[in-house]
Structure formats: C-alpha cells, structure tokens
Amino acid sequence: MITLPKKWRQRFGLVPGRLAEISYQNDSILIKPARENSTNNKRYISEKGTVHIPKELREEMGITPQAPYNLHINEIHNCFIITTSKNH
Numbered sequence: 867m868i869t870l871p872k873k874w875r876q877r878f879g880l881v882p883g884r885l886a887e888i889s890y891q892n893d894s895i896l897i898k899p900a901r902e903n904s905t906n907n908k909r910y911i912s913e914k915g916t917v918h919i920p921k922e923l924r925e926e927m928g929i930t931p932q933a934p935y936n937l938h939i940n941e942i943h944n945c946f947i948i949t950t951s952k953n954h
Contacts, residue, residue, distance in 0.1 A: 867916045868937070868945055870897065875915050878944040882913045883933075890923050898945035 870880060878899060885900035888907045892946045897917060907920045919929070926942055927950055929935060938947040 867912075867917050868897075868948070869914065869916045870911070870937075871939075872915055874939050875911065877941075878946075880911050880917075882911050882915065883910070884911050886911055886917050888917070888920060888923065890926055893927075893949070895919060895923055895927060895942065895948040896945050897948070924937065 875881065879900060880897075881920055885908045886897050887900040887904050888909060889896050891928070907923070909918050909920070911917055924930075927935075929948075929950060934951060936949045936951075938949065
C-alpha cells in the first residue's frame with residue numbers, strides 16, 4: 867500500500883472510492899485515474915488515500931516493505947510515478 871498526497875489526489879481526481887490505473891513503464895510504476903477501456907491493473911483509492919500496488923509490479927520493481935522508493939508528481943499527465951533507487 868502507498869499513501870498518495872491528498873492535495874495531488876484531489877487535483878488528479880483520485881478521491882476515495884475512485885479507480886486508479888496502475889501500470890509499469892520505463893522502470894517506473896504510474897498511478898493515474900483509470901480509463902474505462904484500459905487493460906492495466908486497476909485498484910480503488912481507500913478512505914485514507916492509499917492504493918494497493920499489485921504484487922507482480924512490486925516484484926518487477928524490487929519493492930519490499932523495507933525498500934526505499936521515490937514518489938514523483940507529474941502535473942502534465944496528472945499521475946504519480948514511483949521509482950526506486952536502482953532506477954537512478
């Protein structure tokens with residue numbers, strides 16, 4: 867689970883109860899509002915603003931509960947981007 871900053875969740879329309887689309891691109895995980903016709907993973911935003919990252923994406927990125935990660939905000943594409951230190 868990852869908690870997304872409230873200010874940006876609201877700006878991107880990722881409010882509790884809405885679906886987020888989660889995809890793996892360029893050694894990063896992207897989280898954005900779900901598109902109806904998308905075949906990417908989709909997860910609901912919780913009341914606390916958290917979203918569950920699917921196991922296969924966590925494994926692909928090498929993310930464990932102890933592993934540090936970076937959360938970036940992309941205002942142009944209205945999405946969050948997760949990277950790990952191995953990506954830099």
